[in-house]
Every structure is written in C-alpha cells, then in structure tokens.
Amino acid sequence: MSLVDDARFAMPANGSDADSLDTDTDTDTLDAELAELTDVDSDLDADTDAADDTDADTDTEPTVTFGDLGLHDDVVRALAKRGVTTPFPIQAATIPDALAGKDVLGRGRTGSGKTLSFGLPLLTRLADGERTKAKHPRGLILVPTRELAMQVADALEPFGSVLGLRLKVVCGGTSMSNQIYALERGVDVLVATPGRLRDLINRGSAKMDEVEIAVLDEADQMADMGFLPEVTEILDLVPAGGQRLLFSATLENEIDSLVKRYLKNPVTHEVDPSAGAVTTMTHHILVVKPKDKAPITNAIAARKGRTIIFVRTQMGADRVAQQLMEAGVKADALHGGMTQGARTRVLGDFKDGYLNVVVATDVAARGIHVDGIDLVLNVDPAGDHKDYLHRSGRTARAGRSGIVVTLVLPHQRRGVFRLMEDAGVDASRHILDHAFDAEVARITGARSLVEVQAESASGIAGAAEREVAELTRELERAQRRATELREEADRLSARAARERAELGIEDEEPAVEADAAEAPVAAVAAAEAEQPVTEERAPSYRDARSERPAYNNRDRGERGDRERGGFNRDDRGDRGGRSFG
Template identity: 60%
Template sequence: MTHQSRRPGTTPHDEKPAQPTAPSTGAPSVASFAALELPAPLLRTLDGLGVREPFPIQAATLPSALAGRDVLGRGRTGSGKTLAFGLPLLARTSGRRAEAKQPLALVLVPTRELAQQVTEALTPYAAAVGLRLATVVGGMSIGRQIAELRDGAEVVVATPGRLHDLVERKACRLGRVRITVLDEADQMCDMGFLPQVTEALDLVHPDGQRMLFSATLDRDVDQLVADHLHNPVVHSVDPSAGAVTTMEHHLLVVHGPDRYAVTTEIAARDGRVLLFLDTKHAVDRLTQHLRASGVRAAALHSGKSQPQRTRTLAQFKDGQVTVLVATNVAARGLHVDDLDLVVNVDPPTDPKDYLHRAGRTARAGESGRVVTLVLTGQRRETTRLLAEAGIEPTVTKVRSGEAELSRITGAKAPSGTPLDGGPPASRPKNTNTPFRGLGTSKDTSRGTGGKSRKTGEARKLAEARKAARVRRGG
C-alpha cells in the first residue's frame, strides 16, 4: 500500500514524540452557536432540535475547528464531542461533492455502536447541508457498504478494521479526504487498532485538517499527535468520568452466595440500569436468569450479530428493555438519556475500564450512581484500583432484601413471572461460586434448591432405621 508523505512538523516513529501538554493559541470560546460562522441550514437544524448553547468542549474547540486548525480535545464521553467535530466537519465539507469511492471526510471510531451513534447524531445536520453519510463497520454487509461508497458519500464514519478491508479491496480511496477525525483515540489504541489508524492517516490528504478527541492522552495517543497533527490547538475542558461532581460511587460488599440475588433485586428496580460483567457467557446466563425472574433484560456483547446489537440498544433507549447486561463492549460509545445507575457486577480490572463504564451515567450534567459489587476478598484490590482512578467510594455491606440496598440502588423484589414462557427462575444450591442463581439471605438460602448437608444426612439415618425395623419385622 502506498503511503502519502508525512506532514510538515511531524517526527519519524523512532524519534521521541513531542508532548502535547500546553495548548496552542486558538480563537476564544463562544457562548452560542449563533455566534459562529456556521451555514444557515446548520443553525436552523440546531435550533429546530433545541440545541442552543454549546457544551464546554464545543464552545472551546468550534472556533478553531471551523478555521481549519488541527484540534486535540481531551474530554470524557458524553461531553458533546460529536458536535464539536461534526459541525465543523460538515460546515467545511458542504458544497463539495464526492466522486465514487472517494470520500471527502473521515471519522474513525473504535466500536460499531459508537459508529452508529455518531452517524445518527450527524444525520439531520448532514441532510441539512446536502451531504451523504456512509457507515463502514464490521458485522454488517460489506457489499452494501461498497455500494454506498461507489454511489458517493462525502462523509464516512468507520471502524479501523472494516475501513482497512475496504481500502485493501480498492473499494475506498482516502486521497481526497481533507478532514479526518479520531474519536476515542485512546480506546482505538487500547484495542490494537493503532496500525490501521496510522495507515489511514498516512493515506488521507497530507495537508488536510486532523481532529483527535480522547479521554486520556497516553503514550500511543501522544505518538499519533506527534506524527499526524500539525501545531494543534489543545483543549482539555472536562474532568475524567470519575471526577464528575454529579456522580456517586459505591462499593457494595456482598456475601458470595447472595450476589446473584442482590444483582437480581437491583435489576428489578424502577428505571433503567446497565450491568457490566466480564464474559459473554456470564452475560448470557445472567440475562436468561433475569428474564425468568420477570425482569426485562437483554444482553449485549461481541458474540451478538450487529443487527442484534443495534436492536437491543434501540430497545434499551426506548424503554422496552430496562436492564442492559453487557461486557465492556458497552463501556464506550453508549449514550442513553436518563441512565442514572451503572453496576459493576464483576469489578473491572483496570482503572480506565472503571472510568469508561462509569461514564455511561451522569452525562451532560445529569446525576448518576456507579455501584461495584465485591466479595470480602476482592475489597482491598478493588479499593486500590478505584484509588488509581481517583475514586474514593462509599463502602457498605449489604444483603438482598435489605433496606440499605434499596436506598442505594432502588433494588426491589422481582415479579418472578417469566417473560419468555419458561419456568420461573430456579434457586440453585448454596455454594460460593459466582452467579449461582437467585439466592437470598442466610436464613432462607438453605432450602432454595437441593437439600442441605444436614438434611441429607438426616434422611440417610431415617432410611437406615426404617430398613432395620423391616429386618426385625417391626
């Protein structure tokens, strides 16, 4: 694959990258969209959708981005980054027309869900200025995406892997792309997409505008900035997810056999809740249990097809599903209005994961709670991890059915009426394995599935005595 020449002011990979710590001088921030030199159709669309005052990251970056400057923006998800890059991208591309297979603007994102969310957010504004959008992601028909590119799309929103495939097939050429956006750049690097991202940046027009948005600016992101952004205007206007003042953090210490019951009662609350687990199998198993308990739950993980994932997210957003059970695939790029509770059923293993999971709530100034369930033996390690993330949680010991659990999470008993026509949720044996099924407190768990050890021994003794009486003829 032929690469364009490196942009002026960048350094080869073997040189120490410049650290983008001090902001360049850019245009001052604005108090309203009307104060910006946006095309009239975009201003009318903003007003029609009730979007009148820019969020801080938009107010800070829009003047520089509209002027064509490279922009480096640090802000958590939910801070309004999509319009921060979307409005200048559309404004500066309007009036131009793409040729077959040759888009004019590119937005790279790490996940399919984020790609679709960005496309949905920008669609009304793109339509207002007559620009065509194409979403290029894995898990969907590549033939249909090739056709959209062939028909001409001015703006492409893509995940790095599928874009690489289309470039390899010569179905997409990036040489005419003059505006490139990297959204959630740190996650793309964490997911191993750095080579594909670098490849795409080497293929777009060398004198084009680059905008990079990231929640963190670590080594790989610094390298991208040093290699591909020219004298960027740097803005860091939002705190990390965990530092949001409207967000509460709770560490709930639970008894091992009671954890599934606690989770089930939290899931049965009034209002939506997002539950995070580590594995696809655990997600599917908990979802099945919740639905058998009468809770409107749905699973989201990488093992689901893209149409399934899209449908599940739509149902969660419109309230058909009240509980989304997910792996880290939902930790970024998921925006749901009025989501005020996130629960780590499995504690995260990395501070970044915690912050991104937490970032699904308390978005755009709203309030929210983040609850992490831990066993006694996990408490010290999880507390240390949260400290690394800058979080000092409120620690509470809880059991299912207790008022304190309800006070913190809104937990309540599920209806117990299965949603899918099967039998009610079973109550497996009282063991210390995670996710054993619906359990209760110490007093009632013994009889909730299988006999206790004492009961089994008593039965054997009674049977032996009966056999002895039979042998004696008594």
C-alpha cells in the same frame, strides 16, 4: 448494613504496604487533577456566595449560542428545530477552532458532547467544497466500534442532509456490497471502523487521497482494542495538508505518539477530563457474600429506570441476563458474540424503553451511548482503572446525575480499593449482611423481587384484561356483521321474488311433478336390479380342453405319413396334374 470506617477497609497508602501496587504517573496526575478540581469547587463556592449579593451583574452575563460559533445557518436552524441552542462547554471551546481549520486535541469524557464538537464543523467546512468523486470521501471519522459508528452517523445525518452532504457507515457485521455501492456513487463523509475501512482500501473500493478532514473519536478505546496499527495505516494514506481532530478521554503514551505524529500545533481543549472528577456521579462499593450476589443483583436491576450491568465474559452476560429475565426484569445481553443485527436490536429496545437493563461486556459496552442511564452496576469489578472509567462514563452524561455501584466479594476488596485509588474515585464502602437491605434500596432504588413479581403479575393481568376486551369488541363486530348480512340476504330474496312476479315467471312446480312421476320408474328399476340374473359363464380352461376334438389314430397316422414325406396310393392320379373337379 454498616458504613466501613474502620481500619479493615482503609485505602492502602502508596509505598506503605509491601503488597501494594506501584502508582504510576497516571495516578499522580489524577490525584493532582482531583486536588485542583477541589480547589476550583471551593473557588466556585466562594464566587457563588459573592454572586448572591450581586445578582444584577450575573444576569448581564451573555449566553453563547450555536449561532455565535460561526456554524452554517442551515445547521443552526436545524439545531433550533430540535430545541438545541446552547452548546456544551467542549462544543463552545472546540467549534470555533475547528471551523478555522486548526488541528484540535480534545480531551473529554464520554457524554460531554464531543460528537457535535467535531461533526458540525466538519459538515460546515465540507458544505462549500467541491463535488465528491466516486470512492473519494472528503471527510473521515474513525471510531472503535460498530455501535458508536452508527450512533455518530445518526447524530450527524440530519445536519448533513440540510447541507446536501451524504454520510455512510462502514463497519464490520454489515453488507460490504452495499458499502462498496455507496462509495461508487460518492460519499462525502465516511464514518468507519478501522478494520472494515482497511479491507475496502485494500479492495480498491475506497481511496483516502482526497480526505480534507480526518477525525479520531474515542482514540484511547481504539488503542485499548488494538486498532492503532490499522489507524496509523489509514492516516498515512490521508494527505498531509488536511485537518486532524483527535478526541480521547485519556492521553496515554500511545495516544500521545499519535498526536505528535499526525497533529500539527494542535489546539488543546480539556473539558471534564475524568469520570472520577464528575461531581454529578456518585460511586459505591458493596461488599457482599457470594450467596447474596445474585439476589442483590436482581434487586438492584429491578429498580425503576435504565440500568447497565457490566460483567467480564460473554457467558457471564448471557447467564446474568437469563437470571434477571427469570426474576421478572426486562433485560437482555449485549456482547461481541452476538450478530450485528441482534446487537442493534438490543440497543434499539434499550433506547426505546422496551428493556430496562442491558448486561454487557467491556468491549461491547464501548459502543453504548444512550442518554438516561442513571445507574451502572459492576457485577464483576473492572480489570483496571481505565475500564472502570469507561464503564462509569455510561452514566452522568450531558450534565445529568448518575450512580456507579460495584459488587465486591470479600477476597476482592483490596484489589478494588486500589483500582478506585488509581481511577481517582472517592467511593463510599458498605458491608451487606442481607440480600435486600434498606441502605441499598436508598442508594440504588433497589426493589424486592416480591414487589417486582407483583408488578409483573399485575401487568400480565392487565394485558389479559385488555385482550378479553378486544376479543369482546371483535365478537360484537362479528355479530353485527352477521346480522347485516342476514338482512341483506332477506332483502335480496324478496327483490328476486318481486322480479319473477313482474315477469310472470311461475315457480318450478312441474319439475316437482316430473320428479314424482319418475319415482315409480325408479322403484321398478330397483326391483329388477334385486332379481337374480343368469349370466353365461365363460368356459374355464379345463372345460375348453375337454370339449376340444380328439385326434383318432387314423388322423395321427396320416399326419405322421405327411410329416415323414410318404405318400398315399390314392394320390397317384394327381401326380401328373392338378384336379379341377
């Protein structure tokens, strides 16, 4: 491994190469922000040096708490029960203006605490309002993905419940009938994705004419996913006099048009604007050979801790996840081709620690807001600098540190270097000559597959030993139970014998003598059954025919005469009357 410092991997200068991309205003803006942040860092260093000499002044600086921001007392107490007392910078800056009813434009990176920035003021303001009517929510939060909708609702539900407010998630992939039923009962705050909410509005199941506060979270992602037509259609239905809060990691042209159209004199709060400006996040580019890409991916994924891996396609996510599972890594895929139930299960397993790695596509990963992800691995480079920043935003959340690693094939180097420049990211570059390298292990915590397999085998052996111990305990319990049942049977038999003796009931010996007496009779019957028995055989058809009396000629003649209508001479005397002799 070697650090790349030579001209082969130099960053292309703007306007110097014929094939370099034209830098847009975003690049200039990001560069200016980086320079400004660098100056701020220098000033902070100087201030730190001065503060070392004046510790007493530093100790006297007041600390802002949630109780100082004007939130509802029940909300403050609920936060304190969860150990949350000090707000993040964007929360301290945004909540007072939101409580005052002002329109707010917040620009903050994912993980900077935006959910509570708009959620707590929204709940506090609605708590003292009128009772919500059926199908008429008073608060609306629009988010781009189903996962983000569920996470926002989960984050705000405890505080809404203490205020007596009902929240409902409205998104695709879930039962529409349940959502319609909840709206008919009355929902105070609706957390929705634009597509499903538009369907409910068209059905007449949801009406926006009483919405007092509307929030757009991750507005830039909604623009990237093509949801702006639905968003504008929904916001046009919201009364014009309400409060609007818009949060976005970037402010592109489409987002700027939303701000100008729907926000009136917004108060802008810009905290931690770019992932590239986060000092707790480090970026690395690993130039790898095609044959080493899969082994290096396995080694990095086998590290200890939570890791999210990005690929471009759904098939790629399934393939890499299967590859990792076969290598002994606890991994699963997450992409839009999965059912909502499957995606929810994967995210739940990832949060609960049953999975160490999630292999995701860009669209699906926009709903992942899980704390504790300390490494992002781009197996496939991002499509543009915005996707790179969104991917990177999965780590280094809430002031924690994080690492972003991008695997680059030799022919992809130039494009990835330009992408980093557009993102305002200063990434270290490394060339890997082997599938497993000590420098990679130092940077990412990668482990060899032999170590992973040994750990997996040890885990399986431990599970087998625990199963054997459990089966042994079950066998001992069964043996004790059998012994107890045998002793109980003997005790009951003895008790029955005593009761018969007390009642003077003798054992059933006559029955035995009767059986002995019946034995000779049975023997005689059996002997008779063995003797041949002569039975009268029914005559066969041939025998019965031979025994039938034959007609003589006289009979046939007499029958023929009668049949021909003739008469007998002897019958003449009977012609005149009936004989009574």
